[in-house]
Amino acid sequence: MxxxxxxxxxxxxxxxxxxxxxxxxxxxxxxxxxxxxxxxxxxxxxxxxxxxxxxxxxxxxxxxxxxxxxxxxxxxxxxxxxxxxxxxxxxxxxxxxxxxxxxxxxxxxxxxxxxxxxxxxxxxxxxxxxxxxxxxxxxxxxxxxxxxxxxxxxxxxxxxxxxxxxxxxxxxxxxxxxxxxxxxxxxxxxxxxxxxxxxxxxxxxxxxxxxxxxxxxxxxxxxxxxxxxxxxxxxxxxxxxxxxxxxxxxxxxxxxxxxxxxxxxxxxxxxxxxxxxxQRDRVANRFLTPEAAAAIALDFDAAAGPLVIADYADNPGAGAYGDATALLKALLDAGATGGAFAPMIDPEAAAELHRHKLGDTVTLEVGGKNDPTLGGGPLQLIGTVMHLSDGTYTGDGPILGGITHSYGPTAVFRTGGIDVLVVTIPDQMLDLQQVRTFGIEPARLRFLVVKSMQHFRAAFEPVSAGVIVCDSGALATPQAHLRPYRRVRRPVWPLERDGF
Missing domain, CATH: 3.40.50.2300 (Response regulator)
Incomplete structure (x- = not known):
């Protein structure tokens, strides 16, 4: 039997x-x-x-x-x-x-x-x-x-x-x-x-x-x-x-x-x-400020592929809100163009964009609504509706290949030369189809911001000409001392560096 x-x-x-x-x-x-x-x-x-x-x-x-x-x-x-x-x-x-x-x-x-x-x-x-x-x-x-x-x-x-x-x-x-x-x-x-x-x-x-x-x-x-x-x-x-x-x-x-x-x-x-x-102090990542990341994106030579910028601290895959604006603001302030930003998790903004039609010029408050102290508050932006969708996509990469998910009501909002993927349902960037499905093609970009710590590398690193990592100050910041730990047994590394 x-x-x-x-x-x-x-x-x-x-x-x-x-x-x-x-x-x-x-x-x-x-x-x-x-x-x-x-x-x-x-x-x-x-x-x-x-x-x-x-x-x-x-x-x-x-x-x-x-x-x-x-x-x-x-x-x-x-x-x-x-x-x-x-x-x-x-x-x-x-x-x-x-x-x-x-x-x-x-x-x-x-x-x-x-x-x-x-x-x-x-x-x-x-x-x-x-x-x-x-x-x-x-x-x-x-x-x-x-x-x-x-x-x-x-x-x-x-x-x-x-x-x-x-x-x-x-x-x-x-x-x-x-x-x-x-x-x-x-x-x-x-x-x-x-x-x-x-x-x-x-x-x-x-x-x-x-x-x-x-x-x-x-x-x-x-x-x-x-x-x-x-x-x-x-x-x-x-x-x-x-x-x-x-x-x-x-x-x-x-x-x-x-x-x-x-x-x-x-x-x-x-x-x-x-x-x-x-090996507790052998950290491989070099965490850049939003301003430093924007300076690199501004003049990046994308002949061999885009610069991928990981918004590490605002990774929805670590429970961050996915609506931090510090990096987007730095890119806009620097005048960096020809890029995309994915995703901005903002149900209110997505709903507002869905009240318009393709090609409309819209003034929109984007991001920063969960906790403006973590990665920046809302940005008031003017831009164009480039894409509207129900948010459904099917992955084709090494993590999500063959699996269908949805971002819910989704839009692409072009502002200051940057296409912002505005979504309703939280998720981190794992698969190229999470942007390609919505008309964003990495090969045509100078830079692409992905809200992810590490998983993005499986699909996005192979099509990029460079990867940098940004600490935007959001909830998943690598600066652990900024979070109010109360339950973990102390001392604990790196909150304490002696007493072990």
Whole structure:
């Protein structure tokens, strides 16, 4: 009889400094698909679910998929949203517990609900109360997970991404599934241990295009070939989530039935964690002010492609509001033309532009409406409506290839020689189709601003002639001391630089 495996994806990266809550509508705006609908949409793209299904085909399992839920990073997840989505998963576990052989979960590892600090630990605790202590549970995590002791206590198998930009989601799901299979057979007895260091996050937030950081993941892969070592996960952490257990971790999943595996797992975990600590001041990015970035854009030679400017601090993918104006203002003040700015997340401005028609000249208040102290207040601009759309696009790059999302009502507003992509629903720049769909072609630009920290590199760096990174002073600024941390254990690097 084939193994019966329950699967689910419940993903959110919670910025505890962002105002408001991430409710059910935010998941509907992102992804909230149930059962076969989710399988049809994500079963053959670069997703953990696709990897789970690859493992199911290899192992001949029967799969019950419950839900795929993703919301853009942002404020803490509301109790309503958490209880609804966790309830779908737990109700399915109750309904099938007499036949289940294992559970596979695609989680993030940095979900913070409004009522606790550890959404993944809470979900796993609820599942354990239903299925008992022994049923094998395998979990995939984002590379930016804050893996807590409670999570490690409630599941046996953990596998995290090993790339940033994240391009290995399907492979990670397959890896987890391939470890679950022998666990269900009883051929291995998986367990996971955790090493942690007192830092907000790894020096380069897990960037695998930086040699010092990439070497951590190369070592992790090499260790996975050792006898008794099943998975080695290096989690960079997420510095925008202020919780007691925040910080980088190393998780090693090993076969507890193999002689010496536990001791070897501990040695591997502590050695990698020590390296993270010893490299804590080796930051690769050079963060430019908006004025310095604008000066470079002004005279950039785009013969070989545009200059890509990453608005690092206003990254919606880290829970920032995506409406900071400091960089756009600097570009306009400098007289930089022939560029584009994507996206400006401003539902009010998008709605106003949709009250006009193509070619209209419009006076518009743009951006800076969530918190003008973070990256600049609203700009009063005059420009032309160049494009109007419902915001739907289908990715074709290494992260979003084949996946359809929507920005909601979307417009391109040309002002001062810059095309501003004004959108309604938050998202960061991951894929060229997020601009090309709306008539913005990078090859025709002198410069392109993307609101993203690192993921943009997978699709945009190959078509650029240069990349620079700007700290616009928005919510995800690399200047962590500007955020009011209250929950993290102190001392912690880099808020404190001694006392360790």
């Amino acid at each position: 084939p193994f019966h495996v329950l699967t689910a994806e419940f993903v959110h990266e919670s910025n505890t400094f962002t105002k408001g809550e991430t409710g059910l509508q935010a998941f509907r705006d992102g992804t909230l698909d149930y059962g076969q609908t989710a399988v049809d949409r994500f079963g053959d793209v670069n997703s953990e679910l696709a990897g789970f299904l690859d493992a199911a085909r290899e192992g001949g399992w029967r799969v019950t998929h419950t839900v795929t839920a993703h919301a853009n990073p942002g404020a803490r997840v509301s109790r309503e949203a958490f209880d609804h989505i966790a309830g779908v998963i737990c109700d399915a576990a109750k309904a099938n517990r007499d036949t289940l052989d294992g559970i596979l979960l695609g989680l993030h590892g940095s979900m913070v609900p409004t009522f606790c600090e550890d959404g993944e630990g809470e979900l796993l605790a609820r599942l354990r109360a239903i299925v008992g202590p022994d049923l094998p549970i395998a979990v995939t995590l984002d590379l930016h997970a804050m893996a807590t002791p409670a999570m490690i206590e409630k599941a046996q198998i953990f596998v995290s991404y090993k790339t940033y930009p994240h391009v290995d989601m399907r492979l990670t799901g397959l890896h987890a599934g391939r470890l679950l299979h022998p666990a269900m057979h009883g051929a291995v007895r998986p367990a996971t241990l955790r090493a942690h260091r007192p830092m907000l996050d790894e020096a380069n937030a897990g960037r695998t295009d930086v040699p010092d950081t990439r070497a951590l993941y190369d070592r992790a892969r090499a260790h996975e070939a050792e006898p008794g070592i099943l998975a080695v996960s290096v989690n960079a952490g997420f510095s925008e989530a202020d919780i007691e257990e925040m910080g980088p971790t190393v998780l090693v999943t090993y076969d507890a039935a193999a002689d010496g595996a536990a001791d070897r797992a501990r040695a591997i975990a502590e050695s990698l964690a020590d390296t993270i600590w010893n």
